[in-house]
Amino acid sequence: MTTTHQNPHQTIAERADHYPTRYVEQPGLVDRNDPVVAGTAEDGPFDGDHLQRIEEKGYTQVPELFTASEVERMRQELNRLAGDPEVLADERTITEAGSGALRSVFEVHRTNELFRSVARDPRLVARAEQVLGGPVAIHQSRVNFKPGFTGKEFSWHSDFETWHAEDGMPTPRAISVSIALTENHAYNGPLMIMPGSHRRFVSCVGETPEENYRSSLVMQGAGTPDEGSLTRLYEEYGIDVLTGGAGGAIWFDSNCMHASPGNITPAPRSNVFIVYSAADNECGAPYAAPAPRPEFLGAREHREVLQSH
Amino acid sequence: MTTTHQNPHQTIAERADHYPTRYVEQPGLVDRNDPVVAGTAEDGPFDGDHLQRIEEKGYTQVPELFTASEVERMRQELNRLAGDPEVLADERTITEAGSGALRSVFEVHRTNELFRSVARDPRLVARAEQVLGGPVAIHQSRVNFKPGFTGKEFSWHSDFETWHAEDGMPTPRAISVSIALTENHAYNGPLMIMPGSHRRFVSCVGETPEENYRSSLVMQGAGTPDEGSLTRLYEEYGIDVLTGGAGGAIWFDSNCMHASPGNITPAPRSNVFIVYSAADNECGAPYAAPAPRPEFLGAREHREVLQSH
Numbered sequence: 001m002t003t004t005h006q007n008p009h010q011t012i013a014e015r016a017d018h019y020p021t022r023y024v025e026q027p028g029l030v031d032r033n034d035p036v037v038a039g040t041a042e043d044g045p046f047d048g049d050h051l052q053r054i055e056e057k058g059y060t061q062v063p064e065l066f067t068a069s070e071v072e073r074m075r076q077e078l079n080r081l082a083g084d085p086e087v088l089a090d091e092r093t094i095t096e097a098g099s100g101a102l103r104s105v106f107e108v109h110r111t112n113e114l115f116r117s118v119a120r121d122p123r124l125v126a127r128a129e130q131v132l133g134g135p136v137a138i139h140q141s142r143v144n145f146k147p148g149f150t151g152k153e154f155s156w157h158s159d160f161e162t163w164h165a166e167d168g169m170p171t172p173r174a175i176s177v178s179i180a181l182t183e184n185h186a187y188n189g190p191l192m193i194m195p196g197s198h199r200r201f202v203s204c205v206g207e208t209p210e211e212n213y214r215s216s217l218v219m220q221g222a223g224t225p226d227e228g229s230l231t232r233l234y235e236e237y238g239i240d241v242l243t244g245g246a247g248g249a250i251w252f253d254s255n256c257m258h259a260s261p262g263n264i265t266p267a268p269r270s271n272v273f274i275v276y277s278a279a280d281n282e283c284g285a286p287y288a289a290p291a292p293r294p295e296f297l298g299a300r301e302h303r304e305v306l307q308s309h
Numbered sequence: 310m311t312t313t314h315q316n317p318h319q320t321i322a323e324r325a326d327h328y329p330t331r332y333v334e335q336p337g338l339v340d341r342n343d344p345v346v347a348g349t350a351e352d353g354p355f356d357g358d359h360l361q362r363i364e365e366k367g368y369t370q371v372p373e374l375f376t377a378s379e380v381e382r383m384r385q386e387l388n389r390l391a392g393d394p395e396v397l398a399d400e401r402t403i404t405e406a407g408s409g410a411l412r413s414v415f416e417v418h419r420t421n422e423l424f425r426s427v428a429r430d431p432r433l434v435a436r437a438e439q440v441l442g443g444p445v446a447i448h449q450s451r452v453n454f455k456p457g458f459t460g461k462e463f464s465w466h467s468d469f470e471t472w473h474a475e476d477g478m479p480t481p482r483a484i485s486v487s488i489a490l491t492e493n494h495a496y497n498g499p500l501m502i503m504p505g506s507h508r509r510f511v512s513c514v515g516e517t518p519e520e521n522y523r524s525s526l527v528m529q530g531a532g533t534p535d536e537g538s539l540t541r542l543y544e545e546y547g548i549d550v551l552t553g554g555a556g557g558a559i560w561f562d563s564n565c566m567h568a569s570p571g572n573i574t575p576a577p578r579s580n581v582f583i584v585y586s587a588a589d590n591e592c593g594a595p596y597a598a599p600a601p602r603p604e605f606l607g608a609r610e611h612r613e614v615l616q617s618h
Contacts, residue, residue, distance in 0.1 A: 234575040266543040
């Protein structure tokens with residue numbers, strides 16, 4: 001569908017927008033207009049079952065994709081970052097509202113040697129290429145730390161909704177991988193996904209404030225789906241709670257409706273998170289924001305196209 | 310152990326206190342000094358496996374203890390209460406901080422005909438008698454409603470710690486039953502228990518403010534276990550997430566370390582909660598509070614001793 005809504009942020013020549021959000025007057029569900037899995041089992045390490053799960057549920061899990069010693073190195077590096085005053089002071093570092101504890105460090109695929117090599121690891125790049133059907137580039141990377149006792153919840157959202165509205169990502173041809181550095185239990189703030197929800201796009205209501213990213217990374221505002229749409233998606237798809245051991249990877253489509261509950265247990269939770277986008281899915285002007293977010297949150301140009309072979 | 314700590318709230322002739330809390334200077338773990346299961350499989354409906362689980366883990370689950378139509382009647386009654394202005398204005402009703410939505414209605418075994426009959430149902434009373442080894446009385450009852458999207462978390466605590474400190478309950482010879490009126494999923498704010506933790510008592514630090522109950526039912530303060538003790542218990546016992554269908558009952562010892570996470574999903578959660586105490590475990594002066602809590606939170610005298618036969 002080509003929307004006829006008036007988009008106040010339309011800064012480049014009039015674009016068709018199949019995924020209107022924030023400038024709409026009513027919330028609602030739009031069917032996805034882009035492929036989920038573009039490649040086949042012959043194209044890479046994912047077998048047919050994995051690709052089918054991504055196609056149908058929007059996600060798949062690969063246990064032990066990284067070894068215990070690789071995980072240990074990443075965990076040590078995350079601990080080092082959490083204690084580095086320069087990192088804590090960097091604008092690419094997000095700290096917990098209230099406690100000031102480390103929550104996320106962004107753009108680690110550029111700033112950190114270890115995580116740069118992880119992001120370019122063929123185990124990841126080849127799978128991303130396979131799903132997206134060609135060369136890929138990194139849209140975003142970060143390491144996340146959800147402490148015990150005080151880890152805050154993150155409410156339901158589609159990452160693509162934000163990337164489309166605020167970064168100008170044209171289509172949801174992007175896939176994220178979350179590499180667990182700690183065990184994900186059902187009780188310590190695990191990822192929850194509505195399986196199948198990646199095939200529907202929830203148009204959200206509410207204009208994007210200027211520099212929205214400064215608060216939205218800690219507390220959600222614009223881009224929050226309405227309760228009616230979430231209830232419809234829940235009734236249609238239910239909720240999967242994704243658990244698994246350290247070193248395992250969760251691959252999930254950029255438009256999955258997902259959330260994570262708070263973590264009130266003593267068990268902290270950390271992971272490495274990398275978003276691969278199809279190389280030709282380069283960001284343009286934001287679809288619904290006064291200005292694009294900074295480069296560390298969403299790569300503006302696909303300067304570094306990755307290839308696994 | 311007979312504590313030698315100075316208890317400023319010692320209002321009756323000096324009592325030995327095996328479970329010192331709040332008036333202590335350091336937090337710490339004390340081994341339980343009272344039986345968990347006093348009866349045998351011959352004494353009532355629980356078989357040996359159930360009693361063993363209560364003895365070892367501190368809890369057991371009985372699926373489908375109430376029928377679908379009984380659950381439906383209770384759910385309708387809870388909905389009626391949630392819309393009754395008189396109930397909402399009653400001091401025995403707790404509403405969610407912020408939204409004002411119904412969270413709990415206390416003392417329903419006295420004020421509400423349906424829940425009075427539930428609390429006296431032989432399926433419940435006979436099991437409570439069996440565990441506690443004799444006649445029982447109700448210490449507290451309530452119906453709980455945790456709404457979708459905004460259901461708040463409840464941090465780790467032992468109910469007995471509060472009942473001992475603030476109600477003057479001498480020993481943890483009390484058992485609670487939670488009857489699910491909705492399905493308990495891993496994702497909609499389920500009960501979490503550290504299995505085995507009922508054998509340890511966590512002495513908490515921090516004096517009880519006057520009329521503490523007015524805030525503690527919504528937000529926890531005094532009686533909050535320290536993170537060090539919680540981490541020790543977690544490392545020793547782990548965490549069980551208790552899921553199950555509507556109509557199922559969770560029985561758990563009064564000293565279980567338990568919590569429930571927030572509920573950010575669209576699926577609300579409600580239950581009926583009744584605490585049975587051994588008839589001779591009558592409350593005296595509070596062990597660590599300026600004055601006892603009101604009768605609706607903790608029965609002062611066991612005026613109504615229940616018997617299933």
